[in-house]
Amino acid sequence: MNFGILVNEGPYQHQASDSAYLFAKAAIEEGHTIFRVFFYHDGVNNGTRLATPPQDDRHIPNRWSELAKENNIDLVLCVAAAQRRGMVDPDEMKRNNKDADNIAEKFRISGLGQLIEAGIQADRMITFGD
C-alpha cells in the first residue's frame, strides 16, 4: 500500500514529527511504500540541515533525510510556510536574493499542490500535528 504523510509540527517541539517518522519506518518495514511526506506550517523546520542536536539525542532532520535516501521518499516543504520561516533551497536563495540556503538532503520546496497530489495518489493519507 502507498502512504502519504502530512507533518504539521516542527522538530523537538511536539511529538508529531517523531510519531510520523516512526509510522513511516514501520510502514516501510511492513513492505509498504511512502509516496510523499509533506511538511506544512512549522513542520517545514524538519528540513533544516543546520541543526546540531546533542549527540545523545535523535537527529530529527537527518533521520528524515536518511529514511528518504534509503527508501526513495519524496520530502516536500510547503513553499509559503518555508518562506515565512526562513527555510531556503538553492532556487529559493536565488529567487529571493538570500546569501545562503539551509535545506537538508532529500528535502525539496514546492507548493500545496503536492499535498493534494499525495492525497489523490496515496491509498491512505495520515496527518500528524498538534
Added chain:
Amino acid sequence: MLHTVNKSPFEKNSLETCLRLAEDNSSILLIEDGVYGALQNTSFESSIINAQKTIKLYVLGPDLKARGLDKSSLISNIDIIDYKEFVKLTVENDKVQNWL
C-alpha cells in the same frame, strides 16, 4: 474507518467529539497525549465504556510507556498496539481521520 486522537481529553475535546461522531464498527486509536483518555477512574471512563459497545479502542503502546503507564491503568478491552499494528489498522480501514 480509523480515527486517531492525539490529545488528552483533559486538554481538548477532540476525543469527546470523536466518540460522538464515530460510526458503529469504527476503530479509535489513542496516540501521544491521547493515551490519557484510556485511563481508569477518570470522568471520561463511562463514555469510553459506553462507546466500546460499538467501537473498538486501541492505544499506542510506546506512547503509553513513554508516559509511565501500562495495561494496569487502562480501562479493560482496550488493545495496546505497536507502530506495526498502527500501520496494519490504517491498511484494514479504508479511511483514516486524524483528530488534532
